[in-house]
Amino acid sequence: MxxxxxxxxxxxxxxxxxxxxxxxxxxxxxxxxxxxxxxxxxxxxxxxxxxxxxxxxxxxxxxxxxxxxxxxxxxxxxxxxxxxxxxxxxxxxxxxxxxxxxxxxxxxxxxxxxxxxxxxxxxxxxxxxxxxxxxxxxxxxxxxxxxxxxxxxxxxxxxxxxxxxxxxxxxxxxxxxxxxxxxxxxxxxxxxxxxxxxxxxxxxxxxxxxxxxxxxxxxxxxxxxxxxxxxxxxxxxxxxxxxxxxxxxxxxxxxxxxxxxxxxxxxxxxxxxxxxxxxxxxxxxxxxxxxxxxxxxxxxxxxxxxxxxxxxxxxxxxxxxxxxxxxxxxxxxxxxxxxxxxxxxxxxxxxKDQRMISSQELEKEKEIIKRETRQILSKVYELGEGDWAKGAVRAFEAGVLDVPFAPSQFNAGKILPARDNSGAVRFLNFGSIPFDDKIKEFHRRKLAERAKAENREVSFQMVIDDIYAIGQGMLVGRMDSKIA
The missing domain is CATH 3.20.20.240 (Methylmalonyl-CoA mutase)
Known part of the structure; x- marks a missing residue:
């Protein structure tokens, strides 16, 4: 089928x-x-x-x-x-x-x-x-x-x-x-x-x-x-x-x-x-x-x-x-x-009567999300030869679509997310997500900024710390800032 x-x-x-x-x-x-x-x-x-x-x-x-x-x-x-x-x-x-x-x-x-x-x-x-x-x-x-x-x-x-x-x-x-x-x-x-x-x-x-x-x-x-x-x-x-x-x-x-x-x-x-x-x-x-x-x-x-x-x-x-x-x-x-x-x-x-004030930071974030999403969807469409259903199946097989921490054996499970220094979610590991070099460099730079601020290496430990952070009273899983 x-x-x-x-x-x-x-x-x-x-x-x-x-x-x-x-x-x-x-x-x-x-x-x-x-x-x-x-x-x-x-x-x-x-x-x-x-x-x-x-x-x-x-x-x-x-x-x-x-x-x-x-x-x-x-x-x-x-x-x-x-x-x-x-x-x-x-x-x-x-x-x-x-x-x-x-x-x-x-x-x-x-x-x-x-x-x-x-x-x-x-x-x-x-x-x-x-x-x-x-x-x-x-x-x-x-x-x-x-x-x-x-x-x-x-x-x-x-x-x-x-x-x-x-x-x-x-x-x-x-x-x-x-x-x-x-x-x-x-x-x-x-x-x-x-x-x-x-x-x-x-x-x-x-x-x-x-x-x-x-x-x-x-x-x-x-x-x-x-x-x-x-x-x-x-x-x-x-x-x-x-x-x-x-x-x-x-x-x-x-x-x-x-x-x-x-x-x-x-x-x-x-x-x-x-x-x-x-x-x-x-x-x-x-x-x-x-x-x-x-x-x-x-x-x-x-x-x-x-x-x-x-x-x-x-x-x-x-x-x-x-x-x-x-x-x-x-x-x-x-x-x-x-x-x-x-x-x-x-x-x-x-x-309800207030609006988020537009800022350079907000517009930059919007542009990043749109570029990332379009690059993924473009590859899905290409893999499916114009058919979104076929493309989705083939994209999961290729790791082009990949959901972090998912149990499915049909999911590559190679991408790893971690927070940057402001708490925004970035990619630590891209897996096979089809991003261009400019986007990848953006994510690497953002995580490097956090690593410098915390005086540690960019590593998988950041992922673990971030998963537990909110339950411990924080947003970013910093090594020295946990609230019981």
Whole structure:
């Protein structure tokens, strides 16, 4: 099998659909024509594209948590709490790990064991097992749009059930929900699975139902250079648009340096518009607060959350995905989740009328990110002989696309990121990323400046120090400046 970036015809889609819907008994609940009618009757305030369009038009930043538990009533209670007490603008449904791996029998056991225990024993909501009608119960319990968030290389059945169930936004992509999450699934296979998901969304669109798709921007979440996440996000956006998706939110995970992060969100807007100009799509952005290690101290954790909120507001991201002060400990309480939302809301409200002052440093950072991203995408396009799907597969084989710290055996894993003296993420090791000499020299110079300031050599130890730095109260992992 060799994937192609070509819109699937209905014959191909329909043949696969029978197989997909037979993967678990709840697949029989999916009736596409009836699902279209259900979406047509949804209140406008429950449709994600409406909310995103309004926010983008007004330059507002929406706030959205992460949340999902095993029991239906508890999940509904959690979402209502985050909406009412956390003042979330839009809500998520985070899917459990068994469902993400298509292990529905084990998810079913998890539901039953959770019922016996009276509390969630799964790390998310098993939507496939609950089926269409119970998903609709979730949608009908709240007064805002709800997005499906997961981490599934093969999300075909999950998409069928949740979209028929009334969810109006589906996160993920064939690269971003494979490379950071799976070890043995090929890029080609997961892109093929996700072409099905995107075609499904495209068919809803053709029937007048506006749904949003959001590739997962942060990837592995720690020290991912903007050009890497930008390149993958744009490729996934192009693949989705080809299948008929008309509303796309591209994401970016906070690195921590304000100038670099604002430059990243601004260039993501500019580059996505440039590369998807041939498609009639609405493009918006999602900013993910810091996805790496958090301080155990709650006061320090709120500092990290607030810094992410400030960056999202100043970059004018369409929405910000909010963390909690319990990140260092695992699954947060609903109260802690709401606290993270309220802290973010406070900062967003204070900064919503302010803009990042343009500076030479900001413009320089934007230019670097754009040049890096264009050089990567140019090589991907060349490798694919004009086909973005083929190009993505071949680019991972060649190391042209390479995600730091990813578990996938189809990822080269040769690039190494480290912070420069101001905390911006640079390349310590370029692997096979196709940068020109000028860009490589820029990164080497930036890391050399830090090494000189710290009186040490540029080395892998910088990478290790930077991974743990925020959890220890700093941004840059300096040898002599750690706060317990």
């Amino acid at each position: 060799e994937v192609q970036n070509k819109k699937w015809d209905m014959k191909k889609f329909s043949e696969m659909r029978q197989e997909v819907l037979n993967q678990w008994p709840t697949g029989k609940e999916v009736d596409f024509e009836e699902a279209v009618r259900y979406h047509q009757n949804l209140p406008k305030n429950q449709i994600m594209t409406n909310k995103l369009r309004e926010a983008a038009t007004k330059n507002n930043t929406l706030i959205q948590p992460r949340a999902g538990v095993a029991l239906l009533d508890e999940h509904i209670e959690l979402l209502k709490f985050l909406r009412q007490k956390g003042k979330a603008d839009v809500l998520p449904t985070t899917i459990d790990s068994y469902t993400r791996q298509n292990r529905y029998e084990e998810a079913e056991k998890g539901i039953k064991e959770s019922e016996k225990a009276g509390r969630s024993l799964l790390n998310g909501f098993p939507a496939v097992n609950y089926g269409v009608k119970k998903c609709r119960k979730v949608i009908e319990s709240v007064d805002c749009p709800v997005q499906v968030r997961h981490g599934t290389p093969d999300a075909r059945l999950l998409a069928e059930i949740t979209l028929a169930g009334g969810f109006t936004d589906f996160e993920g992509g064939g690269i971003s929900y494979n490379v950071p999450y799976a070890k043995k699934i090929s890029i080609e296979q997961s892109i093929y699975y996700w072409q099905y998901v995107d075609r499904l969304v495209g068919i809803y669109e053709e029937n007048g139902i506006s749904l949003n798709r959001e590739p997962f921007g942060p990837l592995t979440g720690t020290l991912v250079p903007p050009c890497i996440s930008h390149s993958i996000g744009i490729i996934e956006g192009l693949l989705a648009a080809e299948q008929g998706v008309r509303n796309i939110t591209l994401g970016y995970g906070q690195c921590g340096n304000l100038i670099q992060d604002v430059a990243a969100v601004e260039t993501l807007k500019e580059l996505s518009a440039e590369y998807l100009k041939d498609y009639d799509v609405m493009l918006t952005t999602a900013f993910h607060q810091w996805m790496g290690g958090f301080p155990q101290d709650e006061a320090q954790a709120f500092g990290v959350i607030s810094w992410g909120a400030a960056t999202a507001a100043l970059s004018k991201a369409t929405k910000v995905i909010v963390k909690t002060p319990h990140e260092a400990f695992g699954v947060p309480t609903k109260e802690a989740n709401a606290e993270g939302l309220r802290a973010t809301r406070q900062v967003i409200n204070m900064l």
